Amino acid sequence: MARRTLPSASLRPDDLSALKVLIVDDNANVQRLIGDVLRAGGVGAVEFAEDGLRAREMLGRWDPDIIFSDWNMPVMGGLELTRSIRRAAVTPDRRVPNPEVPVVIVTAHRSQREVEQARRAGVNEFVIKPFTPAALLSRIQLVLTRPRPFIVSEAYIGPDRRRRVELSYSGPMRRMSDPEEVVDAVERSSTRETISVELEALRRLIKVRGGVDRETLKMTYRVMQHTSFRARQVRDAMVERASNLLIEYVDALGGPAQCDPKVLDIHFKAIGTILETPPEDSKEAAKLVSHLNAVVKQKIARAKKAA
Numbered sequence: 246m247a248r249r250t251l252p253s254a255s256l257r258p259d260d261l262s263a264l265k266v267l268i269v270d271d272n273a274n275v276q277r278l279i280g281d282v283l284r285a286g287g288v289g290a291v292e293f294a295e296d297g298l299r300a301r302e303m304l305g306r307w308d309p310d311i312i313f314s315d316w317n318m319p320v321m322g323g324l325e326l327t328r329s330i331r332r333a334a335v336t337p338d339r340r341v342p343n344p345e346v347p348v349v350i351v352t353a354h355r356s357q358r359e360v361e362q363a364r365r366a367g368v369n370e371f372v373i374k375p376f377t378p379a380a381l382l383s384r385i386q387l388v389l390t391r392p393r394p395f396i397v398s399e400a401y402i403g404p405d406r407r408r409r410v411e412l413s414y415s416g417p418m419r420r421m422s423d424p425e426e427v428v429d430a431v432e433r434s435s436t437r438e439t440i441s442v443e444l445e446a447l448r449r450l451i452k453v454r455g456g457v458d459r460e461t462l463k464m465t466y467r468v469m470q471h472t473s474f475r476a477r478q479v480r481d482a483m484v485e486r487a488s489n490l491l492i493e494y495v496d497a498l499g500g501p502a503q504c505d506p507k508v509l510d511i512h513f514k515a516i517g518t519i520l521e522t523p524p525e526d527s528k529e530a531a532k533l534v535s536h537l538n539a540v541v542k543q544k545i546a547r548a549k550k551a552a
Contacts, residue, residue, distance in 0.1 A: 264310050349370045496550075
């Protein structure tokens with residue numbers, strides 16, 4: 246059985262500075278969050294539309310390079326929007342200058358039936374909610390570095406479906422049929438690289454948003470859960486422990502108003518240092534984790550005393 250790995254987003258911000266991305270979602274908070282993630286990742290221009298009809302109005306005057314669209318929206322949803330864009334490859338429409346524009350659907354749907362439905366509509370890729378920064382950026386990486394031939398036929402219009410549409414799922418990877426543990430050195434190195442990319446994307450997001458709010462804290466918590474899980478799979482004990490300490494800190498304080506952004510940054514820097522430390526150099530990593538543990542215990546104790 247092939248090993249299952251999470252995608253990494255290795256494109257540098259300079260690679261994305263000329264990119265134009267249209268975000269289509271009827272939820273203003275989701276719009277802003279995705280926009281902040283993409284800007285933090287280096288995307289040069291981001292615009293927004295509240296539904297598929299407004300998105301179509303924007304296409305003709307702005308001509309984006311990539312579209313991120315929610316599946317369910319009033320008036321016109323993501324799949325209907327995608328179909329209308331693809332139809333312009335057969336019936337020219339001045340409102341759709343590029344019928345081949347990559348469309349990434351952001352959705353909570355993940356069943357095989359729903360995936361096939363979206364494939365038939367001409368969707369390029371998926372991002373599954375709840376997402377992380379690297380999940381979004383990795384979809385951009387896919388459509389830029391692994392573009393699929395565009396097919397126009399009587400039965401189908403859209404990207405070649407012979408390459409599987411990839412799901413970027415932010416939840417646990419483990420299935421009952423998955424191997425118990427992964428201890429291969431190459432797999433460990435790959436996992437560390439993915440974690441490093443995710444943390445850097447998260448740090449940039451927090452900087453763009455001007456600090457830690459409710460959404461970034463939720464995303465930070467989710468990223469730490471994934472980091473802990475991935476580290477446990479490859480028996481990277483110090484990375485797992487450092488991640489769990491941040492989860493412990495957030496759990497104890499109970500919300501963004503109580504969390505100190507400096508503590509989050511200390512964790513990010515420490516985990517980054519551990520990731521750059523050879524696995525065999527366990528003493529240095531253990532010192533960093535010990536320091537983190539002391540910081541967390543101190544901050545939690547002060548918060549409880551103040552309460």
